[in-house]
Amino acid sequence: MTIEIQEQRRTGAEQVRVRVVDSDVHPTPRRGELAPYIPEPYRTLIAQRNQMAGNSVYYDAPDYNHAYAMRTDSFPDDGNFAGSDPALTFRQLILEAGSDIAILGPLNGGGQTDEETHALCVATNLWQDHHWLDGENNWHQRYRGSICVAIETPDEAAREIERWAGHPYMSQILINAEPRPSWGHPRYDPIWAAATRHDIPVACHLGRGQHNELPMSPVGFMTYNHDLMVTYSMLAANQVMSLVFDGVFDRFPTLRIVLIEHAFNWILPLMWRMDAVYAARGPENGLRRKPSEYVKDHIWFTTQPLDYPENKLELTNALEWMEADKLLLFSSDYPHWTFDDPQWVAKHMPERWREKIMFENAIELFHLPATVPALAGQKRPF
Amino acid sequence: MTTPSGPLVDASVQIFFRSDADLRTYLREPFRSRGYPHVDVAWFAPPGPRYLPGTSGADGAHPGSDPAAVGRAVVEERGFDVAVLHPMTAASILPDWHLATAILAATNEMLVERWLDDGPYAAHFRGTIRVNPRDIDGALREIERWKDHPRVVQIGLPMQTEVPYGRPQFKPLWRAASEAGLPVAVHIEMGVGITHPPTPSGITRTYSHLFAYQPMTFVWHLLNMIAEGVFHEFPDLKVVWTDGAADMLTPFIWRMDTFGRPHLEQTPWAPDIPSSYLPGHVWFVNALIDGPGDAPFADEWLRMTGKEDMLLFGSSYPAWHTAGPDDLPAAWTAEQRAKVLGGNAAELYGITAAAGAATA
Numbered sequence: 211m212t213i214e215i216q217e218q219r220r221t222g223a224e225q226v227r228v229r230v231v232d233s234d235v236h237p238t239p240r241r242g243e244l245a246p247y248i249p250e251p252y253r254t255l256i257a258q259r260n261q262m263a264g265n266s267v268y269y270d271a272p273d274y275n276h277a278y279a280m281r282t283d284s285f286p287d288d289g290n291f292a293g294s295d296p297a298l299t300f301r302q303l304i305l306e307a308g309s310d311i312a313i314l315g316p317l318n319g320g321g322q323t324d325e326e327t328h329a330l331c332v333a334t335n336l337w338q339d340h341h342w343l344d345g346e347n348n349w350h351q352r353y354r355g356s357i358c359v360a361i362e363t364p365d366e367a368a369r370e371i372e373r374w375a376g377h378p379y380m381s382q383i384l385i386n387a388e389p390r391p392s393w394g395h396p397r398y399d400p401i402w403a404a405a406t407r408h409d410i411p412v413a414c415h416l417g418r419g420q421h422n423e424l425p426m427s428p429v430g431f432m433t434y435n436h437d438l439m440v441t442y443s444m445l446a447a448n449q450v451m452s453l454v455f456d457g458v459f460d461r462f463p464t465l466r467i468v469l470i471e472h473a474f475n476w477i478l479p480l481m482w483r484m485d486a487v488y489a490a491r492g493p494e495n496g497l498r499r500k501p502s503e504y505v506k507d508h509i510w511f512t513t514q515p516l517d518y519p520e521n522k523l524e525l526t527n528a529l530e531w532m533e534a535d536k537l538l539l540f541s542s543d544y545p546h547w548t549f550d551d552p553q554w555v556a557k558h559m560p561e562r563w564r565e566k567i568m569f570e571n572a573i574e575l576f577h578l579p580a581t582v583p584a585l586a587g588q589k590r591p592f
Numbered sequence: 593m594t595t596p597s598g599p600l601v602d603a604s605v606q607i608f609f610r611s612d613a614d615l616r617t618y619l620r621e622p623f624r625s626r627g628y629p630h631v632d633v634a635w636f637a638p639p640g641p642r643y644l645p646g647t648s649g650a651d652g653a654h655p656g657s658d659p660a661a662v663g664r665a666v667v668e669e670r671g672f673d674v675a676v677l678h679p680m681t682a683a684s685i686l687p688d689w690h691l692a693t694a695i696l697a698a699t700n701e702m703l704v705e706r707w708l709d710d711g712p713y714a715a716h717f718r719g720t721i722r723v724n725p726r727d728i729d730g731a732l733r734e735i736e737r738w739k740d741h742p743r744v745v746q747i748g749l750p751m752q753t754e755v756p757y758g759r760p761q762f763k764p765l766w767r768a769a770s771e772a773g774l775p776v777a778v779h780i781e782m783g784v785g786i787t788h789p790p791t792p793s794g795i796t797r798t799y800s801h802l803f804a805y806q807p808m809t810f811v812w813h814l815l816n817m818i819a820e821g822v823f824h825e826f827p828d829l830k831v832v833w834t835d836g837a838a839d840m841l842t843p844f845i846w847r848m849d850t851f852g853r854p855h856l857e858q859t860p861w862a863p864d865i866p867s868s869y870l871p872g873h874v875w876f877v878n879a880l881i882d883g884p885g886d887a888p889f890a891d892e893w894l895r896m897t898g899k900e901d902m903l904l905f906g907s908s909y910p911a912w913h914t915a916g917p918d919d920l921p922a923a924w925t926a927e928q929r930a931k932v933l934g935g936n937a938a939e940l941y942g943i944t945a946a947a948g949a950a951t952a
Contacts, residue, residue: 272855272858387793388793389793390789392791392794392796425792425793427812428787428792428806429753429754429788429813430753430756430788432756432815432816433756433819433820434855434858435858436848436851436855437819437848440815440844441812441815443843443844444791444808444812445793447805447808448791448792448793451805452791452793452796452797455798455800455801456797456801473843476840482882482885484804485885486804486880486882487803488800490880490881490913491640491800491803494798494799494800495798515847515850517849517850518850524842527889528842528843531884
């Protein structure tokens with residue numbers, strides 16, 4: 211019935227329950243697609259610097275020169291990069307893998323200066339609105355966007371949030387975690403204030419800065435993509451501790467943070483450490499609650515990359531002990547090479563929490579609809 | 593409460609010079625007249641006592657500087673048979689590596705002279721000699737000088753470094769430690785110096801945050817050492833992370849294994865699955881804020897990743913966060929408790945029950 215409607219890029223009247231919300235999906239502009247949205251003088255400046263510029267990768271994912279850290283089947287036929295074709299993403303992720311709603315997290319890189327980074331965020335938001343969230347490309351109503359903001363410029367970031375808040379398909383604010391200082395510093399308060407004013411979660415995907423904000427560890431630089439990417443969680447762990455111990459959740463009691471692709475099993479022992487130091491030295495920090503309580507009420511983690519220890523029961527135990535139903539949101543990371551399939555992830559979640567992690571938590575957090583227009587031939591992963 | 597049948601070992605007791613003036617009596621010129629930080633500085637100090645009450649000596653001698661007083665506290669009052677001493681310095685993060693090496697050499701002389709060769713508790717003490725990883729030749733000389741001392745049981749390095757310990761420049765250190773049969777103990781250096789900020793995002797704003805975060809620094813060193821093939825090249829190398837945070841090993845090695853399978857092609861010098869390099873290479877001292885506390889699953893958690901064979905009880909006496917056996921999780925099995933309170937340390941350091949009791 212709906213096949214013909216899909217070919218016309220129109221939805222029918224039939225609704226279907228949302229069973230998978232995918233909180234980490236990466237759209238990328240086709241060649242030349244972003245530039246028109248970059249405000250001057252940065253558009254010209256960035257174009258000039260891009261002349262004769264080659265690949266700038268270091269810390270390369272496996273087989274980089276063949277896969278470019280992407281699923282090799284996710285490159286569209288037109289020669290553009292993986293994740294650049296909304297129709298291909300729709301087919302591979304929504305129809306074939308069965309993610310019902312995809313939260314898009316564009317990673318268009320930072321500028322050399324704070325002003326350039328802000329300009330790129332402005333452009334990225336306009337580009338999402340015109341090329342992914344518009345009626346032609348989001349006819350199926352399965353895409354949600356991110357209000358990208360430069361945490362380096364909190365006042366401009368707050369204005370950008372005001373500009374897009376209320377957009378029917380913008381579901382979260384997206385910031386970077388690499389700039390210093392940590393998020394507990396009061397300079398970032400305008401961002402948290404704008405986010406909570408509009409009840410929009412603030413998400414953060416791991417990225418790549420430069421120099422000491424690469425990130426660089428307290429003992430210098432890692433050697434390989436392997437040790438860099440695994441230790442990346444230490445940056446997120448620090449941001450969690452900064453948010454808690456610097457009182458951000460006391461200042462903004464409705465603030466919700468989503469840590470995307472920062473892994474999550476480390477939060478279990480980190481909650482123990484924070485609670486233990488709070489017990490030992492608590493009063494001097496002026497916190498109103500135990501650190502683990504702030505984590506469970508305010509911070510969310512996406513499931514990808516899901517670890518699988520030799521003994522699967524250990525992961526199951528860890529999920530139980532951390533109360534994963536209060537912490538996790540499913541994510542696939544499409545179209546990156548580390549893609550986690552929703553059917554595979556669902557199997558590894560404790561059965562009584564499976565629906566919370568795969569979709570219920572995200573529907574509540576992002577204020578998503580519980581049903582969406584049905585699609586013919588869409589996979590239902592569990 | 594179950595106690596092990598072998599020796600009870602406190603694997604981390606902090607010892608000090610009596611004062612800066614005391615340290616200078618062990619230094620020659622041009623170092624004796626130099627300026628360098630005290631071990632206790634105001635920068636991110638605990639807003640409250642730094643040490644247990646009553647641990648300062650007469651005339652204001654630094655806590656942990658009197659061998660007889662420490663012996664009384666650790667052996668008589670706290671009931672341990674053996675204490676592994678870790679001399680605390682502010683030297684190995686000094687910009688002038690010559691000065692750093694000189695202070696560490698002075699520290700080792702003090703350790704051996706006052707604690708290991710003399711005094712009523714010398715038979716209960718085992719020592720950590722301190723070497724400077726930014727002066728490899730000097731470190732090798734210092735290892736050569738002390739490695740055959742019967743009560744020197746390990747080599748001490750700072751947690752804070754300019755580059756991670758997987759870098760090839762440290763290979764002579766690992767070779768010397770392996771050949772000497774001495775484990776390497778990594779400890780957070782005191783004082784201040786030329787260090788990177790303690791987090792990837794700069795300083796912390798509170799002491800609690802720093803205190804809980806900084807011990808986790810081992811994650812970067814360890815994962816880098818695994819990927820760089822250090823344990824593959826030096827199968828006899830043993831590393832003890834003495835600031836705790838062993839709990840972090842489980843999630844990070846899961847991640848490193850999972851992410852590692854496709855990455856191993858990039859590092860043929862470390863061809864095995866990362867977690868296979870842990871047993872027999874990696875130990876941790878347990879710290880006050882470690883572990884799941886009273887959780888009923890603490891025994892299962894300790895079993896995971898083989899942590900029950902890696903964990904050494906250490907008090908950190910006389911620091912404010914001094915821990916005792918009562919702080920260990922109640923849900924551990926009797927066997928786990930025996931391993932942590934002495935069994936693992938006895939095996940690692942070659943401590944026998946008779947050795948600890950010799951002159952008690």
